[in-house]
Amino acid sequence: MRSSAIHNVKDERRQIKEPTCEDIMKVQSDFYSFQNKHVFFRKSQKQDCANYVVTQIPLDTLLKRTIMGISETNVIYMDYTVFKTYATSDNYIHIARCLLKYIQTTIETYGCFDLHMNLQSFSMSAAERYMEAIQLFCEECHKKDENYLDRMGNMYIYNTPNMVGMITSIIRKFTNDSIKEKLVCYSKEESAVKLRELLCAHS
Numbered sequence: 001m002r003s004s005a006i007h008n009v010k011d012e013r014r015q016i017k018e019p020t021c022e023d024i025m026k027v028q029s030d031f032y033s034f035q036n037k038h039v040f041f042r043k044s045q046k047q048d049c050a051n052y053v054v055t056q057i058p059l060d061t062l063l064k065r066t067i068m069g070i071s072e073t074n075v076i077y078m079d080y081t082v083f084k085t086y087a088t089s090d091n092y093i094h095i096a097r098c099l100l101k102y103i104q105t106t107i108e109t110y111g112c113f114d115l116h117m118n119l120q121s122f123s124m125s126a127a128e129r130y131m132e133a134i135q136l137f138c139e140e141c142h143k144k145d146e147n148y149l150d151r152m153g154n155m156y157i158y159n160t161p162n163m164v165g166m167i168t169s170i171i172r173k174f175t176n177d178s179i180k181e182k183l184v185c186y187s188k189e190e191s192a193v194k195l196r197e198l199l200c201a202h203s
Contacts, residue, residue, distance in 0.1 A: 019061060023057070024057065027056045027057060028085065054086050059091060066098075067095075067098055070199075073110075074111075074113045076099070076113055076114070077116045077118075078099065078116070080118055092137075096133065099137065104146070111151070112152065114154050114155075115155045115156070116155075116156040122167075138175065149179065154184050156186070159191045
């Protein structure tokens with residue numbers, strides 16, 4: 001259910017078929033222009049803003065910007081910078097199932113998959129805020145007979161946050177120690193070139 005704070009914002013769905021990051025930022029800017037962005041209620045305000053983004057851009061459209069398969073490869077790419085703009089407990093299950101569908105389809109086609117994740121701006125507070133989403137995704141995986149971790153070649157992390165050890169601990173909490181051997185982490189300096197090379201294959 002949307003927060004009452006959002007009702008003060010004009011609720012006209014934008015006709016955006018393939019939103020760019022700039023489109024999403026504009027929707028966020030519209031929200032904050034109607035709200036007084038302050039420090040003490042920042043967490044709830046972020047949730048209200050995420051809910052507002054989904055009222056303006058269809059969830060299916062946002063998912064396409066968040067998770068994608070790289071053409072003619074076994075690579076799945078997930079962009080946290082888009083995910084964080086609209087992810088809430090109301091849509092975690094849809095995001096988890098979308099990612100899982102990509103994984104299943106890739107395994108059916110190639111027998112295995114590589115997961116690439118852009119974690120630019122991921123923080124300690126984000127790790128806490130999205131713990132439920134991580135747990136939900138892992139629970140969805142466990143409902144299937146397939147051992148997805150065994151089918152994953154590597155997990156590539158771009159714009160690796162300073163607390164990468166904590167991220168590894170979170171992932172291990174819902175998987176097992178073998179995930180450590182599959183992690184490939186790129187620094188912020190390396191990531192710009194690496195991401196450009198990866199996404200050129202999708203364009």
